[in-house]
Amino acid sequence: MDRCVLVTGASSGIGEALCRIYSESGYQVVGVSRREGGDVGKEDTWLKLTRKYPQVFSIMFLNAGVAWWEEGEEYRYREELVRTNLLGVYYGLHYADKLLRVGGLVVVTTSVAAYRPQPDTPLYDATKAAVSSLVKSFALKFDGNYRCIGIAPGFVNTRLGGQEEVPEHLIEQVPLRRAMIPEELAVYIKKITEIGYMNGVDVVIDGGLINR
Numbered sequence: 001m002d003r004c005v006l007v008t009g010a011s012s013g014i015g016e017a018l019c020r021i022y023s024e025s026g027y028q029v030v031g032v033s034r035r036e037g038g039d040v041g042k043e044d045t046w047l048k049l050t051r052k053y054p055q056v057f058s059i060m061f062l063n064a065g066v067a068w069w070e071e072g073e074e075y076r077y078r079e080e081l082v083r084t085n086l087l088g089v090y091y092g093l094h095y096a097d098k099l100l101r102v103g104g105l106v107v108v109t110t111s112v113a114a115y116r117p118q119p120d121t122p123l124y125d126a127t128k129a130a131v132s133s134l135v136k137s138f139a140l141k142f143d144g145n146y147r148c149i150g151i152a153p154g155f156v157n158t159r160l161g162g163q164e165e166v167p168e169h170l171i172e173q174v175p176l177r178r179a180m181i182p183e184e185l186a187v188y189i190k191k192i193t194e195i196g197y198m199n200g201v202d203v204v205i206d207g208g209l210i211n212r
Contacts, residue, residue, distance in 0.1 A: 004028040006049075006057045006099065008092065009064030011035045013158030014109060017186035018061055025190070030057075032064070040064045040088035041080075050098040057100050059193060062092040063109040069167055070120045078123055085127035093138045093148070100146050107193060108135050110150040112206040118170075128152075132202045139200030147199045151189050154206030155179040175208035 005022050009015035010031025019029045030053065032038035032045070039045055040062075065085045071077055089108055096106050114132040117125035135150040142148060155166040157179045166179040188205055192198070204210055 004030065004053075004057050005059040005061065006030050006032065006053070007061040007063060008032045008038070008040050008088065009109075014153070014156065014182045014185055015061070015063045017182035018063065018189065021183075021186045021190055022059075034064070039084075040092065041083035043091050046091045046095045050095050053099055055099065055101055058104050060092060060096060060100060060104070060106045061109070061189075062089045062106060064088050065109060067121065067124045069170075071123055081123050081127055085124070086130050089131050089134055093134060096138070096146060096148075097142070102145055104146050105193060106138070106146060106148045107189065108148070108150045110135065110152040110202050112152050112154045112204055112210055114152060114202070115204070116210050116212075135202055136200050149192070149198050149200070150202035151185075151192065152202050152204045152206070153180065153185055154204075154209045156185055157181050173209055173212055174206070175212065178207070180205070180207070 003026065005027050007015050007018050007022075007029060010019050011033035015031070015033070019031050023029045032040065032049070065088070066080055068077065093106060100106070108131060110132045111128035113121065113125040114129040132150055132152065135148050139148040154174060155170055157165055171177060171179060185205065192203055
């Protein structure tokens with residue numbers, strides 16, 4: 001397994017697009033998704049991966065996440081946001097040294113929401129701000145043995161809140177007046193991962209949203 005990547009949230013959206021682009025580029029891809037029993041918010045999922053793939057991967061994409069365009073009041077929404085978005089990334093970073101080859105890279109899907117929160121998604125925005133902080137902390141913790149970067153997308157047309165398209169009132173906030181599609185973002189991410197001197201940063205790709 002010379003060139004191998006791990007992708008969480010692999011069954012749809014950005015994760016599915018990353019799996020496809022890396023597979024087409026000759027990488028061996030291991031996808032993890034909740035649909036197939038890979039709940040990244042549970043530590044046991046990561047322990048199983050460390051036993052099955054010890055120090056195999058050159059890149060880990062910690063991409064799994066959940067969101068709703070409007071957060072519900074039910075407890076399950078709040079619990080799932082924190083468990084998947086925050087703990088799912090924390091566990092991946094915590095066990096990265098057991099999964100990555102020395103010199104490997106961890107790429108975390110953060111969000112422009114960490115820098116430009118919305119009134120209808122306060123807890124989602126807070127989880128992404130925390131994840132952005134984890135990127136910086138673990139880049140220091142890895143101490144040059146591995147690299148860690150964040151990718152902070154703006155609005156992406158992927159299934160959130162039960163709908164495929166980003167709501168129009170959010171698109172109106174973007175100077176380019178459109179959302180990205182997952183395949184477009186995956187191409188950008190792949191190019192960014194090829195910059196070998198990048199470490200401990202959160203790269204914003206948002207069509208100018210953060211500046212509005």
